[in-house]
Amino acid sequence: MSKNRVAICGVGQSARYQTKLKCSMAGLVREAALAALADAGCDWSDIDALIIGKAPDMFEGVVMPEAYLAEALGGVNKPVIRVHTAGSVGGSTAMVAASHIKSGLFRRVLTVAFEKQSESNAHWALSPSMPFRPHFNSGAGGMFAPVIREYMRRSGAPDDVGCHVAVKDRRHALRNPHAHLHLPDIDLQTVKDSPMLWEPTRFLESCPSSDGACAMVMSCEQLADSGKNPPAWIHAMAMRSEPSFYPWREEVSPLASRECAQDLYAQAGITNPRRDLDMAEVYVPFSWFEPIWLESLGFAEQGEGWRLTLDGSTSLDENGDIPWNCSGGVLSSNPIGASGMIRFAEAALQVRGLADKRQVDGAKKALGHAYGGHSQFFAMWIVGTDKP
């Protein structure tokens, strides 16, 4: 680690992620940014640089929208950068923002990630009909369904593990006022009875399409105490990518996922993530990805991840030892470009003790995780209450 420590002093989110937020794109990002600034106890003029992230421009139909959004985010006369790394973008964007502080050249930066999916049709944008190729593409759900089936084949997990994850994360969401889906009556049977979309993935085992933004203020050590709330400290960051397809590529637990986690844990001195971390916010857009990532990220042995789900280890409601996605996760809110940053930001809120009803008691170290593309782009960080 370099000597320049990075503090997360402010977190802001859309008041509530929704299907169709009634505001402009500028209004959307500004709401989250203002909340982050308020949390950090600072103003637009205190910000040295602006780092914007979002997924494909085709979700909103604006080409490189940072040019248009710079004004609304106080970016005029400042350095502004726009990151796009598919679904992992929210995480990658937070990491680019952190690099600004780590470089020692910036003292305080604002980072914002967003998606306004209601401006276009996400299924259309995610399953383009490309020339010279047959159009069998059926969106992210269709892409990941065979991966889920392969996990089921290898692990021999009971068929309803995914349904359990879906219930657990939606119950978590009831604790989070920002969550898009609030389904107070959800239970195992409701999930099982929901329509099959991409076998074996059911409607209620899938993430929603949301509008929303998430923002963070990061600062150098000297400015870390500007707000009334304590900061979170970045202990480690890692990112890895690999190609979408190659013969016999491991798709259930991709090499890039394992190498990314290995790098991350080495930086943070973590040898047993289930023991050494207090909670995790992990990108689970389809329910079965909880057991899949539990194994790939080393929280469980290979083939055993589903047991943690079934025995309540990942549930805050059941006082699990390693709660996953206390915010309700991507299954409860999915403004795609922001989803990764929400994971990173929720991890920061936990170690700052600011997660209200979704707070894990005494959480001091948490994982934020994002992935994208064909399970090929990974971004992760570990944040802590104490300075690294």
Place this chain on the structure above:
Amino acid sequence: MDIDLDPIESIAVPIYHHYHATSAKAITPFLHAIKRGELMGHLSSATGKVLFPPLGACPESGEATHEPVILKDSGTVIGFTTVHLPIPGSKLVPPFTVANILLDGADQTCSHLISECELGDVVIGMRVQAVWRPKDQWDYSLENIEYFKPTGEALVDVDELKQHCLERAKLRVKNRVKGNSTEVHHA
């Protein structure tokens, strides 16, 4: 002035762009081959693996691929899903089954439809055979194959299949070092 205006919640702004896409150096021979009813993959000289459909790069090694290999139109289901919701821009009517199919002789799966069986009968390891459209409808497209249908052969153990393919690739690389021709191979 106190005016009670109706809220404007959305305005439809359709955006159209026209693109003149060209294929690629590696894809052009593949398209010509499929127009003739042949399935052309590329052998990666770096890994000894056969990529289908070819994209011009071997992502595993980062090397360009050139060497054509003509593949059979039968294969094995490696993964699949049955899609129950309509996909924008697609003419497929749900429910339909899309599978990752490993053509015999290939190392990389390709996506195609499975039909002529009950949706629930598709399983990993199932042997399938291409069903081609009538010849007069053939174009520069993998859609010349309408779908794949089960052959009724015994299920294949995909873990064993993977081992077989990996060993075959290793052997190809080994033989290449000894010196080999670069004629069109038939897998």
Place this chain on the structure above:
Amino acid sequence: MREVGIIAYAQSPQIRQERALNEVEMLMPMLKVALVESGLTMDDIDFVCSGSCDYIAGGAFSFVGAVDALGATPCKMESHVEMDAAWALYESWLKIQSGEIKTALIYGFGKSSVGSLPDIMSQQLDPYYMAPLWPDSISLAALQANTLLQTGRYNEEDFAAVVVDSRRKAKANDNAQLFGDVSIEQLLAEPYIASPLRRHDCCPITDGVSVMIIAEKSVATKQCERPAFIRGIDHRMEVHQLGLRQLAESTSTTLALEKVKEQSGIGSGGVDIAEIYAPFSPQTLILKDALGLTDTVNINPSGGALAGHIMMTAGLDRMGMAYRAISEGQANRALCHATSGPCLQHNMVSVLEGI
């Protein structure tokens, strides 16, 4: 600030329309050329960062396929900006400053020939007020050029002189698309396409890719006889709404230059050459003034963007061209500029220096 040097650069020919190759096929050989020049292998590269634009390619996630050219193992630390690759370089440079990495490979690609670039860029405008009117990028540049004419600082002959200079210098650039000897009179006899702009005042539609490798000093001096060290680099954004901007000025360029002077101790008076990313000839003049460049500085020895313009890497190409001039001993110090957004909304300035 850690010292960071450019140690390799490869650019494909800047051609009008690449019919045979796709982006990955264009990229693969250039990656090889850059790696050979750097004496490094892909395994020695700590970080890869690219710049591209989905709407130019005509499909979402256009950058994803390019990862196929990098090789699968070990997995790369890799990122992407939906911006000119000059900003991918900036992200990489920051990562070296933070001590996270020592080497980075940067690439950008654009195949503008497949779509209508001026119309696609229209979609970069404010989606509520401006974009529905579909003002294309050439018309907006013409609006800016008219504003410049009204200041009385320059006239249309000056615009043409920029083009004459670009075409002449581009004769020495093997990758240039437009080059040759033309006269001001010849050019002024051409019809307007959006007054006061004529066709030659606009950068040509270009297909191509570029690759650059940068490294922290210890690696740079070992791998490269004469690296171009980045002594200063900064970028600034302006207001988006055109009505709120002084279009005949480039205040963000001047702001970035001030910061670069502070970092490098080198001002525009101290450089031998300048590589300016001006997609339209009048913008060269606006930027020349904003950068305080005098006639002692050789501006755009490569011919600049008017000689070839790979959208999404033309900014990185300015630094690449300056690196070439420095590594070949034709210059010792260079001022580089990159731009993004309508009418020069966002500008980056850097100073490169040989040892």
